[in-house]
Amino acid sequence: MSGKASIPSEEPPLNPPPGPAQLFAAFAKAGLLGFGGAQVWVRRALVEERRWMSERDYAEVLGLGQVLPGPNVGNAAVMIGRRFAGLLGAFAATGGLYVGPLIILMSLVLLWQEFADNPLVSAFMHGTACAAAGMVIGNGLRMSTRLRPPPELIAIGLLSMVAAAWFRVPLPLIVLVLGPISIAAVVWRGRRSP
Amino acid sequence: MTAEAWDILVFFLKLSLLAVGGANAAVPEMHREVVETRQWMSDATFSQGYALAAAAPGPNVLFVAVIGWHVAGAQGLAASLIGFLGPTFLLSWAVAMLTQRLAGDARLAALRAGLVPVAIGLILATGLVTAGASARGTSIEVTVALLITLTSTIFVWRSDYSPIWTLLGGGVLGLLLLR
Numbered sequence: 001m002s003g004k005a006s007i008p009s010e011e012p013p014l015n016p017p018p019g020p021a022q023l024f025a026a027f028a029k030a031g032l033l034g035f036g037g038a039q040v041w042v043r044r045a046l047v048e049e050r051r052w053m054s055e056r057d058y059a060e061v062l063g064l065g066q067v068l069p070g071p072n073v074g075n076a077a078v079m080i081g082r083r084f085a086g087l088l089g090a091f092a093a094t095g096g097l098y099v100g101p102l103i104i105l106m107s108l109v110l111l112w113q114e115f116a117d118n119p120l121v122s123a124f125m126h127g128t129a130c131a132a133a134g135m136v137i138g139n140g141l142r143m144s145t146r147l148r149p150p151p152e153l154i155a156i157g158l159l160s161m162v163a164a165a166w167f168r169v170p171l172p173l174i175v176l177v178l179g180p181i182s183i184a185a186v187v188w189r190g191r192r193s194p
Numbered sequence: 195m196t197a198e199a200w201d202i203l204v205f206f207l208k209l210s211l212l213a214v215g216g217a218n219a220a221v222p223e224m225h226r227e228v229v230e231t232r233q234w235m236s237d238a239t240f241s242q243g244y245a246l247a248a249a250a251p252g253p254n255v256l257f258v259a260v261i262g263w264h265v266a267g268a269q270g271l272a273a274s275l276i277g278f279l280g281p282t283f284l285l286s287w288a289v290a291m292l293t294q295r296l297a298g299d300a301r302l303a304a305l306r307a308g309l310v311p312v313a314i315g316l317i318l319a320t321g322l323v324t325a326g327a328s329a330r331g332t333s334i335e336v337t338v339a340l341l342i343t344l345t346s347t348i349f350v351w352r353s354d355y356s357p358i359w360t361l362l363g364g365g366v367l368g369l370l371l372l373r
Binding site: 031032033034035037038039040041044048056059060062063064065066067068069070071072073074075078079082083090094097098100101102104105106108109112119120123124125126127128129130131132133134135136137138139140141142143144145147149153154156157158159160161162163164165170171172174175178179180182183184185186187 | 210211212213214215216217219242243246247248249250251252253254255256259260263271275278279281282283285286287289290291293294304305306307308309310311312313314315316317318319320321322323324325326327328329339340342343344345346347348349350351352354356357358360361362363364365366367368369371372373
C-alpha cells in the first residue's frame, strides 16, 4: 500500500481487533486531523492504516450511520467501538473523536476576536476549505473505486448525489426513496458475499 | 443546573433525533429557534460560530457546543453535547446490537449493502456543496478555488499520501492567490 496511484484490488488481511485504548487513540487522531470531514480520516485510520475493517465493512457501517440521525461518523464510532470493545469501546471511540476537536474549537471561539479580521488567516482558511471539499469528494470516489459496485448501484449513488447537491432534496426523503430501490437492486443482483 | 442550561438540554434533546444527515441538516432549524424564536444569539454570532466549527478539525456537530457555551457557559456546553449526542448514541447502540443479533440474515445483509451507494452519493454531495460555497470572489478567485478543489479531489482519490498535504497546500495557495 505504499507509493502513489495504487488502489489495490485485493485488500491485505485484517489486523486483530483493537481494545478501548487503541480505539481512543485511532479516533482521537482522526478527530484532530479531521479538517473538513472527520469521516475521511476515520476511514483512512481504520481501513488503510490500522486495517481493523475491510473497505466494504466500513462502508456498510458508515451507511447505517448515515441514515440514522446525528453525525454519520459519530454513529459509526458508536457501532465500531461497540463491536470491538463493548460499552467501553463505544465511549472510547466517541470520546476520542470529539475531545480534541472540542478543545480546539473552544479555544478558537475564545481567541476569535484576535484574528477574526486578519486577511491572511481568512485567505489560508479559504484555500483550506477548497481543498477540504476536494478531499471529501476524492474520499467518496476512492471508496467507490475500491468497492467496485455494479452499474445499477453506481447509478443510484449518482442519483443520491444529484438529488442532494443540485435539487436540495431533504435527506430523509432521499433515503426513504432511493434506499429501498438500492436494497432491491442488491437483492436482484444477488451477488453479495456475507 | 441553571435554567438556561436546562433549556439548552431540552432543546437539543428534541432536535437530536430529527437530525438525519448530521448537524448540517439541523442547522436551519437551529437558526430558526436559537436566533429567531428564542433570540439566544445574534445572526452574526451564529454564522461566525458555524464558520469556526466548519473550519476547525473534527465533526461539524461540535457547533452545538458553541451555541451551548454562548447561552449558558460550561454548563450549557455540556448540556448541548449531552442533549444532541445522547439520543443518537443510544440509537446507534441499539442498531449495532440489532445488526449483531441478526448477523448472517440475508435481509440485513441486503439492507447494509443497499445503503452504501446512497451514503457515498450523499458524501459526494456534501463535498460538491462545500466546493460550490468555497468557489466565491472574482472570476479568477473562483477559478483558483475550483482548481484547488479539483487537484485535492484527484490527490485524495488516486494517491496514498495523507490528505493533510492537500489541506496545507490549499491553505498556502489560498494565502498566495485568494487575498
